[in-house]
Amino acid sequence: MVARVAQEWFAICGGCEVTILDIGEPLIELLEKINIVHMPVLMDHKLYGQTGEGTAMEIPEAEVGIITGGVRNEEHRHLAKEMRKKCKVLIAMGTCACSGGIPALGNLSLKDEILKKVYEESVTTDKGVAPSVDIPPLTDRVYAISEVVPVDVSLPGCPSTPEMVTEALTALLTGTAFALPTKSVCDDCPTIREKKAVSGLKRNLQAPEFTVGRPLKEMRCLMEQGILCLGPATRTGCGGSEGTPRCIRAYQPCEGCFGPISEKANPMVDMMGALSTVGLDPKNVADRAATFNRFSGAGRLRPLPKR
Ligand code: SF4
Ligand code: SF4
Ligand code: SF4
Structure with a gap:
């Protein structure tokens, strides 16, 4: 069986997506067993249906869902729930998804303090106002994916290693066990x-x-x-x-x-x-x-x- 894979990215830097490319030759073998049905880094990012006919953001159904990045705005929160609903197995990939990563250092400040600093007080920016139209509102803090929806597999690392991603995907596709190391x-x-x-x-x-x-x-x-x-x-x-x-x-x-x-x-x-x-x-x-x-x-x- 060829497994459908859907991937979404939230508060990220893009390094975890590079890790997928870094899998190298084993990726060619993996690609024979998977069908990527949604992956913004690779394909046109359609969330409202192929012709924009949808009224709500939707993710296609998949056997495996991969989320990179933590939840930093309400769109991320909605899409995390949508990924959970549509994907049989959900992977949180990379430390941002597993535990907030570097963006979660922002949790040391209140959301409004961050916006004020960035749009009004930064010495390198002309004083302005925080945008509020046509963009999703920020959440009060950065959340790990598992704080918003249940996660089946967590792959830590900034970024995770290509070997770990390959091992986890292969285990899921073949129904074998996958476990993270428990040492330091x-x-x-x-x-x-x-x-x-x-x-x-x-x-x-x-x-x-x-x-x-x-x-x-x-x-x-x-x-x-x-x-x-x-x-x-x-x-x-x-x-x-x-x-x-x-x-x-x-x-x-x-x-x-x-x-x-x-x-x-x-x-x-x-x-x-x-x-x-x-x-x-x-x-x-x-x-x-x-x-x-x-x-x-x-x-x-x-x-x-x-x-
Ligand atoms: S040694 Fe390993 S776990 Fe530690 S920061 Fe470097 S890559 Fe990450
Ligand atoms: S875990 Fe690291 S490499 Fe992956 S998206 Fe976050 S900051 Fe980038
Ligand atoms: S043994 Fe020392 S250098 Fe090596 S990881 Fe531990 S603290 Fe760091």
């Missing part, structure tokens, strides 16, 4: 750990010490070098077939894009514990709530109390 990025990190930091926390973006060309297993753990790394509080899986986490491969710290290790985990608590374990003071991390929940603010970040 540290568990797949080959760096040397001695359970103590050599210095205090360094400034953001300070380069780690390593010898160019030498294997990663000879590099000291970045956190123990005083570089904030969210590996201890982040779900692994970004390494794909290579195993070693993506950022670590580039000698960069993990920023947490795969989100918390489990739904119940609290990255703030996990990171405070991890920092203390190597003798670093969590109080020296600026903007802690946003830093530790950078990719998972949908249900976790709220406007800060006014000083």
Whole structure:
């Protein structure tokens, strides 16, 4: 059977769609088993019927639905419900869809504060008024898809890996099991750990010490070098077939894009514990709530109390 696939994008950057293209050769094999019936990035975006005859936004029926991006306006909310209604299995793809992603950092401010800042107070913009005609109203905050409708499969990552997307789609098409890893990025990190930091926390973006060309297993753990790394509080899986986490491969710290290790985990608590374990003071991390929940603010970040 050829499965129909419908995909919609909400509050996104487009990187998750690039991941679908990045699947590469296995995509050719997948395309023989699927029929893409709706995908705005690929085809003309018809939501009111093929000739505009519809009176409400509709998604065609499909076996598999994929949503990228979180819910940031009322149109997204409507389409999330429509996708749920029309698709037998619903996938939330990418950290924006799974837990709000970077757009959910906006949950630290009230909706009206954001509009005021952007349209009236930004130093690079002539003072204007927030648009209100012919555009969908913003929701009060950014929501993960699972906060609006039930989701069957979540594929975290900013973006998810092509391998993970292929594995999930293949599992759905063949009726086999698919599960996310339950370990942390540290568990797949080959760096040397001695359970103590050599210095205090360094400034953001300070380069780690390593010898160019030498294997990663000879590099000291970045956190123990005083570089904030969210590996201890982040779900692994970004390494794909290579195993070693993506950022670590580039000698960069993990920023947490795969989100918390489990739904119940609290990255703030996990990171405070991890920092203390190597003798670093969590109080020296600026903007802690946003830093530790950078990719998972949908249900976790709220406007800060006014000083
Ligand atoms: S998860 Fe990352 S790559 Fe995907 S849409 Fe969001 S910001 Fe873009
Ligand atoms: S803290 Fe970062 S560098 Fe250290 S082991 Fe974990 S992922 Fe690797
Ligand atoms: S190392 Fe961390 S931030 Fe980098 S891709 Fe993996 S989960 Fe995302």
